[in-house]
Amino acid sequence: MSSNEHVPVLLGPVLDGLDIKKDGCYVDGTFGRGGHSGEILKRLNSDGRLIGIDRDPDAIASAPQSLTDDPRFELIRGESAQLKKLIEERHLNKQVDGLIFDLGVSSPQLDEAHRGFSFLRDGPLDMRMDPDSGTSASDFLQHVEQKKLIRILRQFGEETHASRIARAICDARVVAPIASTGQLAAIVENAVPAKVRAQKKHPATKTFQAIRIAINGELEQLEALLNQSVDVLKEGGRLCVISFHSLEDRMVKRFIRNTSSEPEQYRGMPTMPDEFRPKLKAIGKVIVANDEETTSNRRARSARLRIAERT
Ligand SMILES: C[S@@+](CC[C@H](N)C(=O)[O-])C[C@H]1O[C@@H](n2cnc3c(N)ncnc32)[C@H](O)[C@@H]1O
Structure with missing residues (x-):
């Protein structure tokens, strides 16, 4: 696989989950390298429409010409948290038949050292999906309070050695800013107990x-796009979300459960005001990749797909 490729995960289950209508309108809120988009587009007729969104300018610039030349397709550089606004601007509110969000980072983002996402490749410590906005990981580490950093490592990384790692980062940044992925990886490696260093998994993975x-506000983005999904989907429209770690999956699971249940005070009542009616219906249970996919694509190992339908 070249460094510009990304193999889409759970492709078959996503296409089934979207229940694609040939003349439908679909949104791929995490376009990446267009793996899911390309297959969705193949299933649409000339009345179908597909909108791809990505906050990463490299993803937009690398979109295959077969997609960008297609009149049924539009690619937007933007954030999925702006979903409702982007859809309203196109007068497509409540007309969307399906949404797919394949969260997290793409293989090219991880593989290209200059993006600063990987502890395996030395590069500038950036980690921004959109390098034109927000704060780089290096600047963030230079200024974040130690207590806050501990919380972040525990909460977002489920890192058991959060205190040691945060202390080591704060000690190191006084000497010189942590400017490269290699520097950060080495600081973490030296901070954790020897038994962690001996494990197969790189000790800096969780950090x-x-x-x-x-720094990418990924959980805030997820919360916003989930809330807005019910406003843009038409009745019967499908929401597919693939997450890669338990925090995200818990958020998706809770959102679908809360949005698909009747409020207690109206349970069993003959009538209910419209605004209290459940907006979603869960479709099946969580879907994970089969052995064949996890063997051929490592990224698929932690992927969890949840599907819901707008009522
Ligand atoms: C896992 S990749 C998607 C891969 C894609 N499904 C494919 O098959 O090629 C995630 C992509 O979504 C983008 N992304 C992640 N969160 C985003 C957000 N909140 N808004 C817009 N783009 C986002 C990332 O920049 C990355 O390119």
């Missing part, structure tokens, strides 16, 4: 994940 989630 990198936690900092990436924090």
Whole structure:
């Protein structure tokens, strides 16, 4: 696989989950390298429409010409948290037949050292999906309070050695700013107990994940796009979300459960005001990749797909 490729995960289950109508309108809120988009577009007729969104300018610039030349397709550089606004601007409110969000980072983002996402490749410590906005990981680490950093490492990385790692980062930044991924990886490696260093998994895995989630506001983005999904989907429209760690999956699961249940005070009542009616219906249970997919694509190992339908 070249560094510009990304193999879409759970492709079959996503296409089934979207229940694609040939003349439908679909939104891929995490376009990446267009793996899901390309297959959705193949299933649409000339009346169908597909909108791709990505906050990463490299994703937009790398979109295949077969997609960008297609009149049924539009690619937007933006945030999925702006979903409702982007859809309203196109007068498509409540006309969307399906939404797919394949969260997290793409393989090219991880593979290209200059993006600063990977502890395996030395590069500038950036980690922004959109390098034109927000704060780089290096600047963030230079200024974040130690207590806050501990919270972030625990919450977003589920890192058990959060205090040691945060202390080591705060000690190191006094000497010189932590400017490269290699520097950060080495600081973490030296901070954790020897038994953690001996494990197969790189000791900086969770720290990198936690900092990436924090500086890209990934959980805030997820909360916003979930809330807005019910406003843009038409009745019977489908929501598909693939998440890669338990925090995200818990948020998606809770959102679908809360949005698909009747408020207690109206349970069993003959009538209910419209605004209290459940807006979603869960479709099946969580879907994970089969052995064949996890063997051929490592990223698929932690992928969890949840599907819901707008009522
Ligand atoms: C896992 S990749 C998606 C891969 C894509 N499904 C494919 O098959 O090629 C995630 C992509 O979504 C983008 N992304 C993540 N969160 C986003 C958000 N809140 N708004 C817009 N783009 C986002 C990332 O920049 C990345 O390119």
